[in-house]
Structures are given as structure tokens and as C-alpha cells.
Amino acid sequence: MWNGAEYQRRFDSLAESGMDVHGEATFVRAFGPASVLDAGCGTGRVAIELARHGIDVVGADLDESMLAHARELAPDITWVRSDLAELDLGRTFDVVVMAGNVPLFTAPGTQDALVAGVARHVGRFLVAGFGLNRGYTVEQYDEHCAQAGLTLVERFATWDREEFRGGDYAVSVHMS
Numbered sequence: 001m002w003n004g005a006e007y008q009r010r011f012d013s014l015a016e017s018g019m020d021v022h023g024e025a026t027f028v029r030a031f032g033p034a035s036v037l038d039a040g041c042g043t044g045r046v047a048i049e050l051a052r053h054g055i056d057v058v059g060a061d062l063d064e065s066m067l068a069h070a071r072e073l074a075p076d077i078t079w080v081r082s083d084l085a086e087l088d089l090g091r092t093f094d095v096v097v098m099a100g101n102v103p104l105f106t107a108p109g110t111q112d113a114l115v116a117g118v119a120r121h122v123g124r125f126l127v128a129g130f131g132l133n134r135g136y137t138v139e140q141y142d143e144h145c146a147q148a149g150l151t152l153v154e155r156f157a158t159w160d161r162e163e164f165r166g167g168d169y170a171v172s173v174h175m176s
Helices: 004-016 023-029 045-052 064-073 111-119 138-147
Strands: 035-039 056-061 078-081 093-098 122-131 151-156 169-175
Touching: 023 045, 023 093, 023 122, 035 045, 045 056, 045 064, 056 064, 064 078, 093 111, 111 122, 111 138, 122 138, 138 151, 138 169
Parallel strands: 035 056, 035 093, 056 078, 093 122
Antiparallel strands: 122 169, 151 169
């Protein structure tokens, strides 16, 4: 699986070099959410930044090493270990975000279950950013969102809201 500390070191190094590693959190904050589910939260980089801005955040991931590191960095945030396809927190969030290529880490052919699992928690928006060069297309993703009752409202090429022109990365915003 993953090594949470090693994964986090990569982002720490980027931040130390002056790179903004909080583009996803900035993007999500533009929706003015009071609550966010960071689905596929990894070491909690996005969730921790959102919480720093007073947002009620829950992070969910399947990898225990990543979650252990997240718990170490931010013990006050609720971290849940779960397969996102089976996640049932019994509540919705203003925004559910899948920031780190989450659909690409799901077993091929199970992305529909992933989307259905996170869609159960969408109060207003589902935001997902992932590479399009690894066998899962935006058309497939849109279809899975539609099956889960979500409608596409915006799509960008980057977390900085650059116009999407069919490149190899997309940030999609779907609404419940």
C-alpha cells in the first residue's frame, strides 16, 4: 500500500520550495461550505487546510498508513477508515471533494460504486480532480454522477479554474 509519512514529505518539500500546495482547498473554499467531506483524504493535506479556515471537515480513506499520518498531523479532525464505495457516515456535507486522483486508485470497473458511495454524502456539490490519461474518462465519470443523481455544473482543466479544453486533467463540479 502507501507510506503516509513518505507521501506527506513530497508535499512538504513542494511547500518548502514555495509552491502552493493548497489549490484544491482554495477551490473548495470558493463554494463557501460550512462542512466538507474529504473523500480519499490521504494524509489530510486538503482537510487540514480547510479546517484551518474554520470548516467542519471529515476525512475518509482506506489506507491506514495515510490516516495514521493524518491523525498525527491533526488529531482534532475526524478521520474515518473506509472503502469510499461503502462509506456511510449518516450525514451530508456542503461539499464532498475527491482531490487526489481518487477514481484512479479505485479498482478498474468499480468507479460507479465509488461515485455512488460518495454521492450519498453530497449536500450541494461533489468536486473531483483526476487525470484523464489512465483509462477513466470524464464521460464515464459524468455518467456515474448522473446515475447517482448529480448534474455537471462546471469543469476546469486545473484547480486554478483554467478552462477545460479536453486535456489530460479535469476538475469537475457536480451538483445534487
